[in-house]
Amino acid sequence: MNEKGVSEEELFAQLSSFSNADTNFKKVFSSMCTIPHPVAVAAQQQFSLSNIGDPGLFQGTSQMEAEVIRMSASLLGHPDSSSAFGHLTSGGTESNIEAVLHMKNRFLNSFSNAENAIENAVENTVENTVENTVENTVENKSNNDQLNQFKPNLILPKTAHFSFEKIANLLDIELKKADIDSKFRAVPESMESLIDENTIGLIGIAGNTEFGGCDPVESLSKIAIKHNLPLHIDAAFGGFVYPFLPESDSSAKSSSMKGNNIKAGNKKIKFAFDLPGVTSVSIDPHKMGLSVIPGGILIFRNESVLYPSLDKIKVKTPYLTIKYQSTLTGTRPGSSVAATYAVMKHLGAEGYRKNVAYCMDLTDYFQKELNKIGLKPYIEPEINIITLHVGDGKDKTADREKTEKIRAELLEKYGWNVSATKTVPALRFVLMPHVTKEDITAMLSDLKELLEI
Ligand code: 0PR
Numbered sequence: 001m002n003e004k005g006v007s008e009e010e011l012f013a014q015l016s017s018f019s020n021a022d023t024n025f026k027k028v029f030s031s032m033c034t035i036p037h038p039v040a041v042a043a044q045q046q047f048s049l050s051n052i053g054d055p056g057l058f059q060g061t062s063q064m065e066a067e068v069i070r071m072s073a074s075l076l077g078h079p080d081s082s083s084a085f086g087h088l089t090s091g092g093t094e095s096n097i098e099a100v101l102h103m104k105n106r107f108l109n110s111f112s113n114a115e116n117a118i119e120n121a122v123e124n125t126v127e128n129t130v131e132n133t134v135e136n137t138v139e140n141k142s143n144n145d146q147l148n149q150f151k152p153n154l155i156l157p158k159t160a161h162f163s164f165e166k167i168a169n170l171l172d173i174e175l176k177k178a179d180i181d182s183k184f185r186a187v188p189e190s191m192e193s194l195i196d197e198n199t200i201g202l203i204g205i206a207g208n209t210e211f212g213g214c215d216p217v218e219s220l221s222k223i224a225i226k227h228n229l230p231l232h233i234d235a236a237f238g239g240f241v242y243p244f245l246p247e248s249d250s251s252a253k254s255s256s257m258k259g260n261n262i263k264a265g266n267k268k269i270k271f272a273f274d275l276p277g278v279t280s281v282s283i284d285p286h287k288m289g290l291s292v293i294p295g296g297i298l299i300f301r302n303e304s305v306l307y308p309s310l311d312k313i314k315v316k317t318p319y320l321t322i323k324y325q326s327t328l329t330g331t332r333p334g335s336s337v338a339a340t341y342a343v344m345k346h347l348g349a350e351g352y353r354k355n356v357a358y359c360m361d362l363t364d365y366f367q368k369e370l371n372k373i374g375l376k377p378y379i380e381p382e383i384n385i386i387t388l389h390v391g392d393g394k395d396k397t398a399d400r401e402k403t404e405k406i407r408a409e410l411l412e413k414y415g416w417n418v419s420a421t422k423t424v425p426a427l428r429f430v431l432m433p434h435v436t437k438e439d440i441t442a443m444l445s446d447l448k449e450l451l452e453i
Contacts, residue, residue: 023417025434029443030419032209032237034432036339037290043335043342044292050334052088056321061334064341071344072297075243076235076281077274084273085306086299087327088337092236093163095282095298098328099232100154100167102280102300103201105309106230107152155194156203157186157215159423161234164203173200183379184211184423188219192227201230201279206271207238210421210428211378212385214238214269221277230279230305233271236296239283241383242269244349244356279305285340290347290355290433292339355433359384362431362440369444373453378424384431387421390451399425406450414446 006014025035036044047061055062065088073084089095153174156164160177168175176199179190191202202224204215217233224231235242247268272281280300285291300306314326347355363384370376370388378387390406391399403425410416419428431440 025432027415027439027443028417029429029431029435029439030417031432032287032430033293034287034290034434036286036292037343037347039346040291040339040343043338045335047335047338050338051331052334052337053325053327053329053331054320054322058334061337065337068297068337068341068344069299072239072283073273073299075349076239076272076283076299077243077270078299078301079273083302084299085301085303086297088332088340089282089296089298089327090294090329090332091286091296092161092234092282092284093166093296094328095236095284095296096161096163096232096234097167097170098298099280099282100164100171100173100201101313101328102306102309103154103230103232104152104171104173105312106306107198107200109308109312150198152200153194153196153198154200154203155191157191157205157208159184159186159208159210159213160203160205161209161236174198180423183213183382184208185213186215186220188216188223191220192223195223195227195229199227199229201232204231204233204271204278205238206233206235206242206269207383207385209237210385210423211387212237212241212381212383213379214242214271214382217271217275217278221275224277224279231277233278233281235271235281236284237287238271238383239281239297240285240288240290240352241356241359242271244353245269245360245383246353246357273299273301285336285343288355288359288432289340289343291343292336294333295336295340297340356384359431359433359435362435362437365437366429366431366440366444369440373444373448375453378426386429386431387424387426388429389424389426391425396425403427406447409450410443410446413450414443416443416446418443 025031050058050061052058052061052065068088069084069086070081073081078084089098151172151174153176154168155176155178158177158180164175167173176194178194179187181187186204202220204217204220206214206217220231272278278301280298282296282298283289284296286293286295289295303310310326314324317323317325363381363386366386367377375388378389389399391402393399403420407418407420407427410418420426421428
């Protein structure tokens with residue numbers, strides 16, 4: 001750091017040049033975030049000093065947080081939104097971490113025998129390491145097996161977001177990945193077949209990162225109830241999409257929605273608290289919620305579903321204005337709470353419906369334009385994510401290389417940001433509110449050139 005500070009003039013010149021190096025979302029098809037709504041930005045500035053980690057000092061922000069939780073629970077079909085329990089987070093990753101942390105604590109509490117067994121197994125392993133002889137290698141192995149035998153596991157579809165890989169590492173749990181169907185959605189029978197005595201819970205996704213598909217949460221809910229397991233729904237992306245899709249063809253007001261082939265969008269999809277087995281749901285205002293970054297919301301059906309796991313992470317907070325804190329992070333941005341409150345109140349369901357209709361219209365347009373050049377999406381999109389196979393389908397490795405080459409050329413030659421999927425070799429386009437039909441036409445014309453069609 002310099003001894004003397006730079007002048008405001010110089011500083012803001014520097015900031016402008018940094019800002020110019022950032023995207024303005026003009027040519028971005030790869031992001032699940034977008035330009036926040038102006039009311040969110042204004043509210044963020046108004047509450048820039050607010051820390052919702054100390055709600056006693058920021059009682060206004062605290063009231064807004066409670067209202068955001070209530071509004072979101074009601075959006076998610078909660079039968080009694082006032083009993084929902086939750087808080088704002090920094091986004092999908094943090095929400096997923098907390099949801100799984102509670103699952104693990106619940107498991108360790110309700111299976112105290114298992115807890116003791118883990119301790120025993122750990123002790124045995126340590127002992128064996130000390131007596132590090134060739135003979136006890138076999139014994140060590142059996143102890144490791146014993147340790148693994150008691151390792152908590154989490155069941156989730158193969159399409160789950162990579163945040164769960166971090167969670168597995170952080171919380172030392174095993175991920176058991178269930179099969180997916182031809183539309184990249186969890187197969188319930190496969191999820192159920194993976195359940196064993198060390199399963200801490202199930203994960204369903206509403207709007208998976210690569211394809212936007214929604215897992216069959218109705219079936220997952222039944223499985224969760226049958227096996228008395230918590231079920232967390234990662235609706236980081238889909239939470240602000242699925243509830244706002246038109247219910248049926250006849251109720252689709254926008255004429256552009258008529259005649260398109262996005263059938264799944266024409267019926268109400270149940271994926272949250274209207275299904276009794278769902279314990280928690282996360283949705284991200286900083287994605288299709290049109291709020292600012294960081295913006296995540298984690299909601300539990302009620303406080304009692306967390307008993308007794310909440311006590312495990314509740315800590316005494318003698319120097320705060322509250323007695324206990326049970327959130328993962330301490331200081332939290334009240335500005336994000338205000339921004340999310342502002343945009344949800346200002347847009348209302350009607351505003352979000354328009355936003356989703358706009359993005360689905362783009363999705364429809366994208367498909368029609370693809371058709372014109374003789375291409376079609378990898379799967380029929382459920383929501384505003386399109387994947388496109390650019391290889392010949394004969395060899396996966398060759399297809400991956402080609403996809404990567406095209407992706408890189410779209411960026412280097414033409415400045416388009418597009419991502420690639422890992423489940424299958426395909427290009428991925430997220431049709432966010434910052435995208436226009438003109439962008440789609442221009443990008444596809446460049447893609448056509450690269451593909452030599
Ligand atoms: N769950 C799902 C289903 C997600 O798609 C994501 C992020 C998360 C959880 C994690 O959310 P946070 O990143 O908010 O913690 N999905 C996007 C992705 O990884 C995030 C993203 C957003 C990536 C904007 C790039 C970008 O420019 O693709």
